Amino acid sequence: MLTIDLIHEARERIYRYVHRTPVLTSRAFDERARCSVFFKCENFQRAGAFKMRGATNRIRALTEEERARGVVAFSSGNHAQAVALASRDAGVRATIAMPSDAPRAKVEATRGYGAEVVFYDRLKDDREAVAREIAGRGGATLVPPYDDYLVMAGQGTCAMELFEEVTDLDALVVPFGGGGLFAGASVAAKALNPRVQCFAVEPAAADDARQSLAKGERVKIAPPETIADGARPQSPGELTFPILQKNAAGVLTVSDEEIVEAMKFLLLRLKILVEPTGALPAAAVLSGKLAKNPRRVGVVLSGGNVDADTLARLIAPANDKR
Amino acid sequence: MLTIDLIHEARERIYRYVHRTPVLTSRAFDERARCSVFFKCENFQRAGAFKMRGATNRIRALTEEERARGVVAFSSGNHAQAVALASRDAGVRATIAMPSDAPRAKVEATRGYGAEVVFYDRLKDDREAVAREIAGRGGATLVPPYDDYLVMAGQGTCAMELFEEVTDLDALVVPFGGGGLFAGASVAAKALNPRVQCFAVEPAAADDARQSLAKGERVKIAPPETIADGARPQSPGELTFPILQKNAAGVLTVSDEEIVEAMKFLLLRLKILVEPTGALPAAAVLSGKLAKNPRRVGVVLSGGNVDADTLARLIAPANDKR
Numbered sequence: 001m002l003t004i005d006l007i008h009e010a011r012e013r014i015y016r017y018v019h020r021t022p023v024l025t026s027r028a029f030d031e032r033a034r035c036s037v038f039f040k041c042e043n044f045q046r047a048g049a050f051k052m053r054g055a056t057n058r059i060r061a062l063t064e065e066e067r068a069r070g071v072v073a074f075s076s077g078n079h080a081q082a083v084a085l086a087s088r089d090a091g092v093r094a095t096i097a098m099p100s101d102a103p104r105a106k107v108e109a110t111r112g113y114g115a116e117v118v119f120y121d122r123l124k125d126d127r128e129a130v131a132r133e134i135a136g137r138g139g140a141t142l143v144p145p146y147d148d149y150l151v152m153a154g155q156g157t158c159a160m161e162l163f164e165e166v167t168d169l170d171a172l173v174v175p176f177g178g179g180g181l182f183a184g185a186s187v188a189a190k191a192l193n194p195r196v197q198c199f200a201v202e203p204a205a206a207d208d209a210r211q212s213l214a215k216g217e218r219v220k221i222a223p224p225e226t227i228a229d230g231a232r233p234q235s236p237g238e239l240t241f242p243i244l245q246k247n248a249a250g251v252l253t254v255s256d257e258e259i260v261e262a263m264k265f266l267l268l269r270l271k272i273l274v275e276p277t278g279a280l281p282a283a284a285v286l287s288g289k290l291a292k293n294p295r296r297v298g299v300v301l302s303g304g305n306v307d308a309d310t311l312a313r314l315i316a317p318a319n320d321k322r
Numbered sequence: 323m324l325t326i327d328l329i330h331e332a333r334e335r336i337y338r339y340v341h342r343t344p345v346l347t348s349r350a351f352d353e354r355a356r357c358s359v360f361f362k363c364e365n366f367q368r369a370g371a372f373k374m375r376g377a378t379n380r381i382r383a384l385t386e387e388e389r390a391r392g393v394v395a396f397s398s399g400n401h402a403q404a405v406a407l408a409s410r411d412a413g414v415r416a417t418i419a420m421p422s423d424a425p426r427a428k429v430e431a432t433r434g435y436g437a438e439v440v441f442y443d444r445l446k447d448d449r450e451a452v453a454r455e456i457a458g459r460g461g462a463t464l465v466p467p468y469d470d471y472l473v474m475a476g477q478g479t480c481a482m483e484l485f486e487e488v489t490d491l492d493a494l495v496v497p498f499g500g501g502g503l504f505a506g507a508s509v510a511a512k513a514l515n516p517r518v519q520c521f522a523v524e525p526a527a528a529d530d531a532r533q534s535l536a537k538g539e540r541v542k543i544a545p546p547e548t549i550a551d552g553a554r555p556q557s558p559g560e561l562t563f564p565i566l567q568k569n570a571a572g573v574l575t576v577s578d579e580e581i582v583e584a585m586k587f588l589l590l591r592l593k594i595l596v597e598p599t600g601a602l603p604a605a606a607v608l609s610g611k612l613a614k615n616p617r618r619v620g621v622v623l624s625g626g627n628v629d630a631d632t633l634a635r636l637i638a639p640a641n642d643k644r
Contacts, residue, residue, distance in 0.1 A: 271595040
């Protein structure tokens, strides 16, 4: 089970290896949003995203025998880089399985942190078979991206830091992909401030959490089209979903245009780079999706990994829909 | 004269109205630069640049009579926005004179801070005549962009904060446009740590400070072509030049390509937006222009105001010269 004690333990285990990221505020953003927003800047985290917290917690909790056999992860995104860097820190061998059409920049970044990258064909190979093959090489431990209590507890440490630094928050707003960040952050937040309302934010085109919450069971959607690549899991996790049901005051959705507008505001006014998935909560707040107008709002800017081409395309005037 | 006392007074006068900006560090940058770099993030300053410090100090030092008559400034850049915002804070009327071909985004930003913008024809009108006309309307006080001891003292407060927070710096590296930031920052730095070496950085195409220092007198260059628009003054200031002569360990120059590379590193790795002029010192450090390899280096990231089109153009792959 995911408890506040597990999150306290996670913090003790990881604090030497991750940044305590700053909390920023902006008068310009607050004027637009009509509330006071406190940004927890996980885009400044090591490897560029909160994923470093969960990966570090999972890997540092391995037994000596498990460490010797190494770890494996499936990801072409922030989880891949986090597992690679956390493994290098810990002196553990990491193998990252990526689809063969993964962006070269992501492959290079992951290799840059010392991991071995193996490719699989997304259309022909299935992930189970790839996992069996890698495990067959020596029994590596799988580090899941969200459906693991140690991973969730690690992610929760960012909200623990935020709530210790900023008191009296009325709401906490975080992005929702597989649900690991929401699970960890909402458990930490409610333990430190029981009356806080926790909101998950998804792209409108990838609203599996919203649908699942409404139906009362995990709904699987078709592969979604959205620029928020961290929010592409097709259903909430098996372990994260009950925590969403218990802790969510609501699931909010935003359009890709609202995401881009929030990214541009954060970039051009606050001068910080946030990736599309990381901008989901800021987009929800800016576009007025929070009902009941909370006064003080915590927002997790979950990551900042965007490549130059994508960024140039997103901010170019042709993409300015305003 | 510009003294440390004047900078202490400036801090007392302005601290309520400007941000104490954070100092950031980056393992990735340090690995590339082969030294420990401490970034003073004036890109997070109000109105997006250190200029807010000097403008606020000058305007808050006005007499009651002067305040009633308002202020005027010539600028289409960060100084314009700083004078506009500092005036609004202080309840003082501001008129900003801009060339009629100034970018619309800059005009709108300045008006957004409540200033009146008047245009002049850069080819036909001379600035003296425009100034006389505005002054004729009621005796407004001119706020100069750099050649003024109160303005310089205000700019110096950013280095004072940096040197109080980070001890034992071997070098301080700042951009050089008209020389106001270098003057204030070097006087503050040397008062707090007499053995620190202060470097000014210019674009190679706008090396008026380098030429002036070599010749021992102020050299005026032709209007330079560079993306670092804050470094386009054609000669060092009359009052700032003697301070450059006294305090500079050297003037370093970087190419526009080196500036773009530094901007991209700061954006894509540190996740912070720095404008071309603001990236001059980071470019000098990254491209190995600091001789004698100082161990601990303070770098002022002086501003973050870039419009979306320019940024998209700079980071697009076609501009990647590597």
